[in-house]
Every structure is written in structure tokens, then in C-alpha cells.
Amino acid sequence: MIRLTDISFGYPNADFRLQFDELSFDTGTKTAIIGPSGFGKTTLLNLISGIYLPQLGKITIDEKNLNSLSESERRSFRLLNIGFVFQDFKLLDYLTSMDNILLPYRINKVLKLNNEARKQAAKMASMLHIENKLSKYPQKLSQGERQRVAICRALIHDPSIILADEPTGNLDPENREIIMKILFEYVNHKGSTLVTVTHDHELLPEFDRIVDFKKIYKNS
Amino acid sequence: MLQSCYLAFKYITFHRGRSLVLIFSLGIIIYLPNGLKRLIHESETQIIVRAKTTPLIVGAKGSATDLVINTLYFKREKIENIPMRSMKKIQSLDFGIVIPFACMYAARGFPIVATDLEYFNFRSLTIQRGRQIAYVGECVLGSAVAERLNVDVGDSLITDSENFFDLAGVYPLKMNVVGVLKPSASHDDQAIFVDIKTNWVIMGLGHGHEDLTNNYDQSIVIARDSGGIHAGAKLYLYNSISTENMDSFHFHGEIDDFPLSSFIVIPKDHKAETILRGRFASGEFEQQMVVPEQIVNIWLESIFRIKQIFDSMFLLVGLATTLILILIVTLTLRLRKHEIYTMYTIGSSRLKIVEILSFEMIMLICVSLVFAGVLYSLTGIFVDRFINQFIL
Structure with a gap:
């Protein structure tokens, strides 16, 4: 379970401040975060992942207090437990799809890159129907294929939490449907927690819970 | 670390155009000061060694530098000739070995050095293929000449025309190549050696022609008198010397008056040298x-003063380059902000990102160093050309 309590977070030299009393996400649930731009939805995902720490308040994930962890511990925790899916995919242009999928293994010693990992990547690519695109560079892929590679990268290490920041924002309706289906199937199958920031209201019925950020936002 | 190396390698190879430009620029920046330093150092050494091994040169009064450049480096400077008699005079004093020298003509751009066999002993030049010069009209090639002109023993070389419009001037002489010298890593590799008499034949002081006493074409003969047979312009002059026409070659005038560019004197001891120099000074x-x-040292001192200017220029260029490199790195980091953020978000440490970027820099610098090294090793090849084009 992810729990954020009495949160207050602001960026240095910026007027913006994200403040709320309580927000929690049960394990295995699919939550959609909606709300106007500039309300701190992406910041929330960064707080959950431990990239940022709130100036005030407490963040716990499965009873683990993120505030008490060092930066390196938070990084390892993020790498092992959280999968990120971005709106603009954030694939590295100089790596092939396979190398992009295996990127988490190459940038941190916590994950060991071995044949098992490679097989897992190939299996996942096959599940997402991009098995014949593994040697291709991102520029040679369609938008939908790029997002599938990004999803593979997010899920390759079997995370218990998936944070998706407008994952369908750059996709056509057909691909949007496919991508969300993949994410939901994965979450249902693995029992992972999915927190998705979205502006796409057509998708909302698919989620277990919808959090309207405008309503929880506490203006200081 | 291996993974960082892999990612760095992938980045460099993917952006190969950008990487190549950087490698080329860095390589040139690393190479230039070092290459020029080597070029100057080797040129200096080569020039000084040759000067040091040549004890004394005698030539016409005038520019001592031109005299030395002509005798040591075969540059056909406009120096006044001296008569053969002056050499014989020194020879008769028995102060040491005297070697005649003339460098007045060229064949296919390479200087023709006219001397005698003593010159080859003095410079320790040995024959690699063929034999030494034995007759007038024969030549021995320096190794570089043979290689560049693709000429070997048994072939022939024609001397370059001095002036196309001078109808009474020097006719090109076809010389027979009888030998090729072993490479000596000196200017001797770039010269064509002939006997001093061959030089006089090229000058027109000696020639060979049809035997007029047995000539049946009377239109050639202008007059016959007690002084001999006078022939007209129709008389055929041989333009090459062979065993068949060799006997017809003869010189007009006194050999003692025939010209030399200079002569080299190798005194038999220090005392002989001192006396000889004293007599010339008097x-x-x-x-x-x-x-x-002495001449070369004075001359090089002024030439290589320019090296100091180069050194200070390189210091400025180096400073500017460092600033540009810092700018490039900063701009690159800015351009790659999203990529760095992605890595960080996924779980990379800042240190890991620095490690990957450092590996990229190290790889680029290493390849640049290899490129600069290749250029540096190639520099040796250009030493001769550098000396000829920029120093002599």
C-alpha cells in the first residue's frame, strides 16, 4: 500500500506548492489521477517514486518510510519496485529496442544483466508483439511500438508499482486501447499497483478508482 | 563499469558523424604542436648533422649561406662558379682530401650533383644495385630518385632544358643509369650523381659528333684548312654517350678553367685545417x-626563432580549445538533459551518469590520441619535403 500523509512539497525558486492531507493507493488497484495541468500530478508520481522528498509529510510504501531512506537506498528501491511509463516514451535514441528494454540492468548494479534477463526481455517483447523490432532503433518504430518498448522497459524487472504519466497522450485511439489493455492485463495478472496520470476520460471506467486532483489539492 | 563502457560505446558509434568530427578536431589539436615540434627538431638535426660532417667548403666569394646550401643540400642557388684551377691549387698543398663539386643542372626535377668517387667514400654512400660511375655520361641515382622516378639500372635520364628559347644554349644530355645508391636518410638520396666531366658536357664545354674526316656528306663541311675541318650547323651532335661514340667526345678549352660550384676540403688533421683557414682568412x-x-648554426638560429612564435601561438590555441571543449561538454549535457533525466528516473545514480559520460570522453580522447599518433608517425615521412619547401 502506498500512503502519503500531510504532504507539502515545493520546487526551489517556484511559487508552486503541492499540499494535501492524505492520499493512499491500495496494493493491486488501478488508480487514475485526473485534474488540470500544473496541479502537480507528475510531481506526485515523482514523490511516490522517491525522486523527490516532500519538505513536510510522510510517504510509506508497504510500511517502508521513504523519508528515512538515503538517496541511494531510494534509488535501489525505485529500481526494484517501480516501473515508469512516460507520455513521450523517453527511449534512448542510440540504443536498439532490446538495449532500451534492458537499460535498467545497465545503469544499476542492483539488477544483474544475464541470460535470464535477456530471455525475459525477449518474452516480454513477444507478449507485446514487438519481437521482430528488437534490433531496431526508436526512430524506426511507430509511436505505438515505441510505447510498447517503453512498457517492456518499465516491466522487465517485475515491479510491484507502475507509475504511468499520460501513457496514451501521444497515441492514436487504436494504440491507446492496446497499450492500456497491456498495462491492465499485466497489473491484473501480477497484482501490481497502477497509478496513472491521464487526461483521457474515455479510459476512466477501466480504473478501480479515480482521484480528481482538483478536489484533494489544498491551496496554501 | 562494463555496462557504462557499453552505453558510451553505443552513443559514440550511433552518433558517428558527430564523434568523427570531434575525433578529427581533437586529433589535430593534439597533433599540431607535437608534429611541428618533431618536424622542426628532425629538420634541425638532419641539417646540422650534414653540416657537422662536412669540415670545409671553398667557393666563390659572396653569400656563404648560398654556398653551403648549394654544396650540402643541392639547392641550385645562383652562386658564382670557381675554376678547376683553384681546386688543383689547394690539392697541390696537400692539406687533405679535396672533392670537386658542381650542382648546376637537374633531371626531371632532381638535382644533378657532379663530383668524383671520393665524394661517395666521404659520405659513406654505397651502391645497392648496379655499379659506380666509370665513364662520362653515366649516372648513379639516390634511392629516393630511383623510387620516385621509377628508374633503375639500365634506364636513362634526360637532363632538364635550362632555356627553351636559347638556341645556342645547353642541349639536354641523355644519361645512362648504371647504379642506385643505398638509402642514406640524407639529401644524397634525392640527387643524381655524375662525374664532374659529365657536368661539363651538359654545359656544352665538351661534346661528341660525327667523324668529319670520314664524312661523306660534304654539305656539312664549310672549310678544310691547316687548322682543321670547319663544320656547319648540320653537323650531328650526339645527345648521349655510348661505347660507340665515346671516343668522339672531347673538350674545348683548358680543363683548369672549367667551372665548379665549390669544392669540399677534408683536412688531414687539425693543424692542416688551422693553417688552411688562416691562409684563406689572410x-x-x-x-x-x-x-x-658555423654558417648553418647562424642560419638556423634565425629561422627557428619563428618556433618561439609558434609555441606561444599554440599556448593561445590550446587555451581557446580547452574553452571550446568545456562549451561543447556543457552544451552536450544540456542537449542530453532528457536522456540523463530518464536514466535518473529509472534508477541510475548521478555517479553512474558521470561515469557513462566520462567513458564517452575517454573513448573519444583515446581515438583522437591514436589519430594524432598516426599523424605523428607519418610526420617523419615529410621531414625532407618540409626542409626543402620551408627551410632551404
Whole structure:
């Protein structure tokens, strides 16, 4: 379970401040975060992942207090437990799809890159129907294929939490449907927690819970 | 670390155009000061060694530098000739070995050095293929000449025309190549050696022609009198010397008056050298005697003063380059902000990102160093050309 309590977070030299009393996400649930731009939805995902720490308040994930962890511990925790899916995919242009999928293994010693990992990547690519695109560079892929590679990268290490920041924002309706289906199937199958920031209201019925950020936002 | 190396390698190879430009620029920046330093150092060494091994040169009064450049480096400077008689005079004093020298003509751009066999002993030049010069009209090639002109023993070389419009001037002589010298890593590799008499034949002081006594074409003969047979322009002059026409070759005038560019004197001991130099200094002879090492040192001192300017320029260029490199790195980091953020978000440490970027820099610098190294090793090849084009 992810729990954020009495949160207050602001960026240095910026007027913006994200403040709320309580927000929690049960394990295995699919939550959609909606709300106007500039309300701190992406910041929330960064707080959950431990990239940022709130100036005030407490963040716990499965009873683990993120505030008490060092930066390196938070990084390892993020790498092992959280999968990120971005709106603009954030694939590295100089790596092939396979190398992009295996990127988490190459940038941190916590994950060991071995044949098992490679097989897992190939299996996942096959599940997402991009098995014949593994040697291709991102520029040679369609938008939908790029997002599938990004999803593979997010899920390759079997995370218990998936944070998706407008994952369908750059996709056509057909691909949007496919991508969300993949994410939901994965979450249902693995029992992972999915927190998705979205502006796409057509998708909302698919989620277990919808959090309207405008309503929880506490203006200081 | 292996993974960082892999990612760095992938980045460099993917952006190969950008990487190549950086490698080329860095390589040139690393190479230039070092290459030029080597070029200057090797040129200096090569020039000084040759001057040091040549004890004394005698030539016409005038520019001592031109005299030394002509005798040591075969540059056909406009120096006044001296008569053969002046050499014989020194020879008769028995102060040491005297070697005649003339460098007045060229064949296919390479200087023709006219001397005698003593010159080859003096410079320790040995024959690699063929044999030494034995007759007038024969030549021995320096190794570089043979290689560049693709000429070997048994072939022939024609001397370059001095002036196409001078109808009464020097006719090109076809010389027979009888030998090729072993490479000596000196200017001797770039010269064509002939006997001093061959030089006089090229000058027109000696020639060979049809035997007029047995000539049946009377239109050639202008007059026959007690002084001999006078022939007209129709008389055929041989333009090459062979065993068949060799006997017809003869010189007109006194050999003692025939010209030399200079002559080299190798005194038999220090005392002989001191006396000889003293006698020249006292004005006993019409010519000047120079110690090549002294002349070359003065001359190089002024030439290589420019090196100091280069050094200070390179310091400025190095400073500017460092600033540009810092700018490039900063701009690159800015351009790659999203990529760095992605890595960080996924779980990379800042240190890991620095490690990957450092590996990229190290790889680029290493390849640039290899490129600069290749250029540096190639520099040796251009030393001769550098000396000829920029120093002599």
C-alpha cells in the first residue's frame, strides 16, 4: 500500500506548492489521477517514486518510510519496485529496442544483466508483439511500438508499482486501447499497483478508482 | 563499469558523424604542436648533422649561406662558379682530401650533383644495385630518385632544358643509369650523381659528333684548312654517350678553367685545417672558405626563432580549445538533459551518469590520441619535403 500523509512539497525558486492531507493507493488497484495541468500530478508520481522528498509529510510504501531512506537506498528501491511509463516514451535514441528494454540492468548494479534477463526481455517483447523490432532503433518504430518498448522497459524487472504519466497522450485511439489493455492485463495478472496520470476520460471506467486532483489539492 | 563502457560505446558509434568530427578536431589539436615540434627538431638535426660532417667548403666569394646550401643540400642557388684551377691549387698543398663539386643542372626535377668517387667514400654512400660511375655520361641515382622516378639500372635520364628559347644554349644530355645508391636518410638520396666531366658536357664545354674526316656528306663541311675541318650547323651532335661514340667526345678549352660550384676540403688533421683557414682568412686565395657548421648554426638560429612564435601561438590555441571543449561538454549535457533525466528516473545514480559520460570522453580522447599518433608517425615521412619547401 502506498500512503502519503500531510504532504507539502515545493520546487526551489517556484511559487508552486503541492499540499494535501492524505492520499493512499491500495496494493493491486488501478488508480487514475485526473485534474488540470500544473496541479502537480507528475510531481506526485515523482514523490511516490522517491525522486523527490516532500519538505513536510510522510510517504510509506508497504510500511517502508521513504523519508528515512538515503538517496541511494531510494534509488535501489525505485529500481526494484517501480516501473515508469512516460507520455513521450523517453527511449534512448542510440540504443536498439532490446538495449532500451534492458537499460535498467545497465545503469544499476542492483539488477544483474544475464541470460535470464535477456530471455525475459525477449518474452516480454513477444507478449507485446514487438519481437521482430528488437534490433531496431526508436526512430524506426511507430509511436505505438515505441510505447510498447517503453512498457517492456518499465516491466522487465517485475515491479510491484507502475507509475504511468499520460501513457496514451501521444497515441492514436487504436494504440491507446492496446497499450492500456497491456498495462491492465499485466497489473491484473501480477497484482501490481497502477497509478496513472491521464487526461483521457474515455479510459476512466477501466480504473478501480479515480482521484480528481482538483478536489484533494489544498491551496496554501 | 562494463555496462557504462557499453552505453558510451553505443552513443559514440550511433552518433558517428558527430564523434568523427570531434575525433578529427581533437586529433589535430593534439597533433599540431607535437608534429611541428618533431618536424622542426628532425629538420634541425638532419641539417646540422650534414653540416657537422662536412669540415670545409671553398667557393666563390659572396653569400656563404648560398654556398653551403648549394654544396650540402643541392639547392641550385645562383652562386658564382670557381675554376678547376683553384681546386688543383689547394690539392697541390696537400692539406687533405679535396672533392670537386658542381650542382648546376637537374633531371626531371632532381638535382644533378657532379663530383668524383671520393665524394661517395666521404659520405659513406654505397651502391645497392648496379655499379659506380666509370665513364662520362653515366649516372648513379639516390634511392629516393630511383623510387620516385621509377628508374633503375639500365634506364636513362634526360637532363632538364635550362632555356627553351636559347638556341645556342645547353642541349639536354641523355644519361645512362648504371647504379642506385643505398638509402642514406640524407639529401644524397634525392640527387643524381655524375662525374664532374659529365657536368661539363651538359654545359656544352665538351661534346661528341660525327667523324668529319670520314664524312661523306660534304654539305656539312664549310672549310678544310691547316687548322682543321670547319663544320656547319648540320653537323650531328650526339645527345648521349655510348661505347660507340665515346671516343668522339672531347673538350674545348683548358680543363683548369672549367667551372665548379665549390669544392669540399677534408683536412688531414687539425693543424692542416688551422693553417688552411688562416691562409684563406689572410686573403691569399681569391675564393672564400667556410665552416658549414658555423654558417648553418647562424642560419638556423634565425629561422627557428619563428618556433618561439609558434609555441606561444599554440599556448593561445590550446587555451581557446580547452574553452571550446568545456562549451561543447556543457552544451552536450544540456542537449542530453532528457536522456540523463530518464536514466535518473529509472534508477541510475548521478555517479553512474558521470561515469557513462566520462567513458564517452575517454573513448573519444583515446581515438583522437591514436589519430594524432598516426599523424605523428607519418610526420617523419615529410621531414625532407618540409626542409626543402620551408627551410632551404
